[in-house]
Amino acid sequence: MSKRKRFVITSLVLSLGFVAIQFLPDQYRMSAIAGLGILTITFFYWALYEGLGRNMTLFSLILPTLFTLGVGFFWFLLPSTVFTRLPVVIFYGIGIYALCLTMNIYTVAAVRTIALVRAAKGVGFVLTLVTSFLIYDAILSIRAPIWLVAPSVVVLSFPLFLQGFWSVPLEKEFSLDLFSMSFISSLVVGEVATTLHFWPVTVVVGSLFLTVTVYMLLGLGQAHLEGRLFAQTVRDYLLVGIFVFFGMFLATSWGG
Numbered sequence: 001m002s003k004r005k006r007f008v009i010t011s012l013v014l015s016l017g018f019v020a021i022q023f024l025p026d027q028y029r030m031s032a033i034a035g036l037g038i039l040t041i042t043f044f045y046w047a048l049y050e051g052l053g054r055n056m057t058l059f060s061l062i063l064p065t066l067f068t069l070g071v072g073f074f075w076f077l078l079p080s081t082v083f084t085r086l087p088v089v090i091f092y093g094i095g096i097y098a099l100c101l102t103m104n105i106y107t108v109a110a111v112r113t114i115a116l117v118r119a120a121k122g123v124g125f126v127l128t129l130v131t132s133f134l135i136y137d138a139i140l141s142i143r144a145p146i147w148l149v150a151p152s153v154v155v156l157s158f159p160l161f162l163q164g165f166w167s168v169p170l171e172k173e174f175s176l177d178l179f180s181m182s183f184i185s186s187l188v189v190g191e192v193a194t195t196l197h198f199w200p201v202t203v204v205v206g207s208l209f210l211t212v213t214v215y216m217l218l219g220l221g222q223a224h225l226e227g228r229l230f231a232q233t234v235r236d237y238l239l240v241g242i243f244v245f246f247g248m249f250l251a252t253s254w255g256g
Contacts, residue, residue: 006047007100014040014068015093018075022085033072040068040096047100051107055172060103062163063128066156067095070134077141095130098123110170121167125218128164132157132214136193137207146197154190157214161185164218168225185217205248212244 017039021032044064051057071092078084105120139152161182169175192213196206216237223229 003047003050003104007097007104010043010047010100011093011097013043014096015089018072018089018092021072021075029076033069033075036072037065037069040065044100044103048104048107051104051110053172056166056174057107057110057172059163059166060106062159063124063131064096064099064103066135066160067099067127067131068092070131070138071095073138074134077138095127099127102127106167106170110172117170124167125164125222128160128218129211129215132160133207133211135160136210137203139193140196140203140206146194149197150190150194153193153210154186157186157189158182160214161218161221165221165225168222181221185214185221188217189213201248209244209248212241216241 014036017032017036021029021036024032041061041064044061045052048060052060071088075085075088078088102120102123105114105116106124108114109117109120135156136153139149139156142149144152159182162178165178165181166175169178189210193206193210196209199206201209219237220229220234223233
């Protein structure tokens with residue numbers, strides 16, 4: 001079976017999984033989302049098995065799994081109508097197919113140079129940000145205590161940064177530098193989440209600001225790994241962060 005057919009089957013089966021969850025009782029839906037995450041790992045391993053090995057190519061399974069979990073968690077926040085759920089299923093199916101193509105390019109590029117790798121990195125970067133927003137939105141929506149929110153943000157941010165930084169060198173051998181960069185970046189996002197806990201922002205605004213933090217850290221980290229961390233690059237990312245900060249400040253309801 002060709003890779004293209006495997007990608008289509010993966011997208012269809014996982015999308016139908018979300019549809020099937022609709023028919024489950026509420027108490028089983030969270031477990032079903034977790035099961036769908038495991039199913040995502042299984043299908044992506046099957047779709048990409050030629051390029052996977054016992055090395056860092058396994059990082060290509062991270063983003064699809066977190067994308068599934070992010071969409072799944074966000075799924076619970078939507079009204080139970082076909083007009084809200086159907087667009088999400090379509091969006092998810094397209095996203096999974098795009099991830100199949102992107103991760104396939106990653107695994108091939110880990111072996112040899114190919115022309116499409118830059119485009120794949122761009123798609124991977126955008127989908128990392130989308131996944132980040134969905135996950136942070138789910139975490140902040142729970143309104144849990146800060147001692148639970150901050151560690152959750154750190155733990156879920158770490159694999160996002162890990163696969164994001166790995167997409168630059170696309171090496172097979174494990175790198176301590178990538179792990180340390182990912183860990184430090186995750187801690188910074190966790191610290192920002194802690195600060196937002198004491199800031200009267202809405203869930204959407206807080207999630208957006210955390211996502212912009214990921215955008216800045218991931219973008220600067222990737223520029224560093226590519227040897228392009230110039231002063232202008234730093235200024236560009238910082239300007240985005242400052243702009244969003246002031247936007248969040250103005251959007252905050254200070255009257256309580």
